[in-house]
Amino acid sequence: MRVAVVGMGAAGIQAARILEAKGHSLELFDARDRVGGRLHTIESEGLVYDAGGEWIDADHKRALELVADLGGRLYSRQESEPYTFALQGEMRKEGAEWEEAKSDLQSLEAWAREQVASLATAADPDATQHAGKSVADAISEVCRSPLGRLLATAIYRSDEGEDLDRVGLQEWLLGFGNYVHREGLESSAFRVEGGMGALIRRAADTLESPFTPNARLLAVAQREHSVRLHFDGLTVDAGACILTMPPPQVACVSFDPPLPNPQLDAIRSMPMSRTIKIMLAFREPFWEQSGWSGFLHTDSPVQQTWTAPTSPTPVLICYVCGNNCDFWRRQSDPVGTAVEMIEATFPGAKRNFMKGNFHDWVADEWSRGGFCYLPPGYMNRHLANIPLRHGRVVFAGDHTATWKGFIEGALESAERAARDVSSLPA
Ligand SMILES: Cc1cc2nc3c(=O)[nH]c(=O)nc-3n(C[C@H](O)[C@H](O)[C@H](O)COP(=O)(O)OP(=O)(O)OC[C@H]3O[C@@H](n4cnc5c(N)ncnc54)[C@H](O)[C@@H]3O)c2cc1C
Numbered sequence: 104m105r106v107a108v109v110g111m112g113a114a115g116i117q118a119a120r121i122l123e124a125k126g127h128s129l130e131l132f133d134a135r136d137r138v139g140g141r142l143h144t145i146e147s148e149g150l151v152y153d154a155g156g157e158w159i160d161a162d163h164k165r166a167l168e169l170v171a172d173l174g175g176r177l178y179s180r181q182e183s184e185p186y187t188f189a190l191q192g193e194m195r196k197e198g199a200e201w202e203e204a205k206s207d208l209q210s211l212e213a214w215a216r217e218q219v220a221s222l223a224t225a226a227d228p229d230a231t232q233h234a235g236k237s238v239a240d241a242i243s244e245v246c247r248s249p250l251g252r253l254l255a256t257a258i259y260r261s262d263e264g265e266d267l268d269r270v271g272l273q274e275w276l277l278g279f280g281n282y283v284h285r286e287g288l289e290s291s292a293f294r295v296e297g298g299m300g301a302l303i304r305r306a307a308d309t310l311e312s313p314f315t316p317n318a319r320l321l322a323v324a325q326r327e328h329s330v331r332l333h334f335d336g337l338t339v340d341a342g343a344c345i346l347t348m349p350p351p352q353v354a355c356v357s358f359d360p361p362l363p364n365p366q367l368d369a370i371r372s373m374p375m376s377r378t379i380k381i382m383l384a385f386r387e388p389f390w391e392q393s394g395w396s397g398f399l400h401t402d403s404p405v406q407q408t409w410t411a412p413t414s415p416t417p418v419l420i421c422y423v424c425g426n427n428c429d430f431w432r433r434q435s436d437p438v439g440t441a442v443e444m445i446e447a448t449f450p451g452a453k454r455n456f457m458k459g460n461f462h463d464w465v466a467d468e469w470s471r472g473g474f475c476y477l478p479p480g481y482m483n484r485h486l487a488n489i490p491l492r493h494g495r496v497v498f499a500g501d502h503t504a505t506w507k508g509f510i511e512g513a514l515e516s517a518e519r520a521a522r523d524v525s526s527l528p529a
Pocket residue numbers: 109110111112113114115132133134135138139140141142154155156157158159318319320321347348349352378379380464469470472473474499500501502507508509510511512513
């Protein structure tokens with residue numbers, strides 16, 4: 104069957120790889136002028152870093168298989184790269200306050216594991232005590248010390264890409280269920296040599312089907328055995344299509360026949376995280392001189408930093424989520440401000456600074472944010488209605504998967520979408 108795949112991010116590329124291998128005839132489209140979507144490695148003048156998705160968890164089997172398949176080398180985050188916590192410019196590492204905070208983190212994790220077990224057995228999810236609550240509520244209830252609350256917020260906000268008062272507790276526990284068998288450093292365990300965006304480009308290079316960039320899908324009309332896709336200035340007929348764009352873009356496409364209201368509501372009610380990355384390049388990895396690994400959680404608007412292990416030029420990535428994104432978007436020189444803030448805790452930043460880049464995913468037209476998260480109440484009202492298939496239109500993308508918000512979810516959705524298309528009558 105002739106299949107149109109719209110969106111050449113990880114989900115679209117992987118779905119196309121599977122369907123090509125099965126002998127389908129494909130046409131590939133993306134609104135951007137490049138493939139990769141939210142996987143985007145910047146390579147220029149001695150710099151190599153990921154402006155979008157970057158880390159692979161140790162149990163993200165599909166992502167690890169893709170790396171093995173395409174011959175990428177994995178860099179693991181070592182125990183020797185612990186996060187430093189800096190509050191009001193001061194590093195917090197030891198003492199009674201720190202021990203109390205660590206114990207809070209353990210209590211929170213133990214509590215979440217218990218809740219996951221009880222959620223799995225709850226007959227009626229509406230009856231659970233967590234409905235309508237946020238992750239911030241749980242942190243306030245379970246963590247006793249102010250530092251513990253701060254650390255828990257920093258760690259889980261980073262995973263969700265958003266402030267935790269916006270993230271549903273029941274919904275977060277659903278995702279936490281994926282983690283319960285984990286031990287140790289399994290989250291954000293690996294990065295790929297040359298970057299995740301470069302890897303997905305190599306995956307796209309294995310495809311033989313024609314690709315049309317700068318093709319924004321506007322409408323899909325379907326008949327019994329075919330679909331007609333209307334792009335800006337281009338009309339395409341196919342036997343079926345896979346749409347992989349993130350929820351805000353799905354909501355902009357017009358469907359004939361229309362998407363049923365519950366499915367449309369599920370898409371419209373799924374927000375994208377406010378996520379920004381700021382890249383700072385330095386002459387020397389000055390942080391090493393002060394014994395700092397470059398990995399930081401802080402209460403300043405910088406929020407979190409890490410290094411880019413495969414960049415020839417030393418790089419710090421600042422990863423900012425939630426309300427703090429507004430702070431950075433108001434700055435006339437966000438890169439300069441970030442260097443000043445890092446200098447306040449780790450002297451040497453200003454002296455060594457070379458150049459920087461600001462990657463604002465909130466302003467990205469084709470994603471409107473970093474990745475999806477589920478707000479309070481979403482699970483009971485919308486989760487079951489996230490559209491997976493509408494006649495001969497099959498939906499993919501990380502938001503349709505179990506691993507929402509992850510590269511692993513995009514790949515998971517590709518496998519399901521390829522199965523769905525293959526099961527359609529020709
Ligand atoms: C800053 C940031 C950090 C992240 N960090 C991590 C991480 O460390 N680990 C991790 O696992 N995940 C991370 N993620 C999430 C990860 O990048 C995504 O889950 C994954 O890349 C999504 O792939 P996708 O194919 O589902 O969607 P996308 O990559 O968004 O692909 C969808 C494609 O559809 C195209 N499109 C949109 N609208 C239209 C339209 N109307 N017509 C035609 N084409 C359209 C887009 O241009 C895009 O190429 C991060 C994301 C961001 C932004």
